[in-house]
Amino acid sequence: MIVEEITTTSQDETIALAERFAKRLNQGDCVALTGQLGSGKTVFVRGLARGLGVADDRIVCSPTFVLVRQYEGKIRLYHVDLYRLNDAAAEIEHLGLEEMLDDGIVVIEWADKADDALPKPYWQIEIIPTDLTTRKFIVKRIE
Ligand SMILES: Nc1ncnc2c1ncn2[C@@H]1O[C@H](COP(=O)(O)OP(=O)(O)OP(=O)(O)O)[C@@H](O)[C@H]1O
Numbered sequence: 001m002i003v004e005e006i007t008t009t010s011q012d013e014t015i016a017l018a019e020r021f022a023k024r025l026n027q028g029d030c031v032a033l034t035g036q037l038g039s040g041k042t043v044f045v046r047g048l049a050r051g052l053g054v055a056d057d058r059i060v061c062s063p064t065f066v067l068v069r070q071y072e073g074k075i076r077l078y079h080v081d082l083y084r085l086n087d088a089a090a091e092i093e094h095l096g097l098e099e100m101l102d103d104g105i106v107v108i109e110w111a112d113k114a115d116d117a118l119p120k121p122y123w124q125i126e127i128i129p130t131d132l133t134t135r136k137f138i139v140k141r142i143e
């Protein structure tokens with residue numbers, strides 16, 4: 001079910017969009033981000049972190065060498081990136097997603113690699129670059 005479709009025209013607009021989206025999240029919520037390289041997944045996570053009150057000096061970048069980064073805000077944010085997993089659907093079992101959801105919010109880049117292994121319900125946000133600086137966000141609630 002599509003909840004909303006929004007287009008942003010700059011990185012800052014995407015951060016503002018994610019900041020607003022963060023306000024509807026609670027502990028135990030999982031946000032699955034999909035979209036090609038450079039579509040804006042990490043930028044969106046940066047906005048989520050800001051919306052959750054993570055201190056600005058904790059700059060969100062891609063979890064390159066670790067699979068998961070943790071940010072302390074009003075609600076703890078776990079930032080997962082599945083890009084480097086070969087068999088994400090199998091390996092995600094060992095990540096301890098359920099434990100993370102017990103005490104925080106989980107946002108996952110390259111979530112499509114996890115197939116059906118994500119705990120439902122979750123938010124799915126597909127990011128589609130429509131131009132150099134425009135991005136379409138399709139937000140769905142997967143039950
Ligand atoms: N409207 C927009 N929203 C978000 N990012 C934008 C927008 N327009 C341009 N950009 C640029 O697109 C890039 C998005 O990079 P980002 O690292 O967030 O992508 P990503 O999806 O996380 O990529 P990867 O798959 O490598 O992790 C940035 O360089 C950003 O400045």
Ligand SMILES: [Mg+2]
Pocket residue numbers: 041042062109
């Ligand atoms: Mg990224």
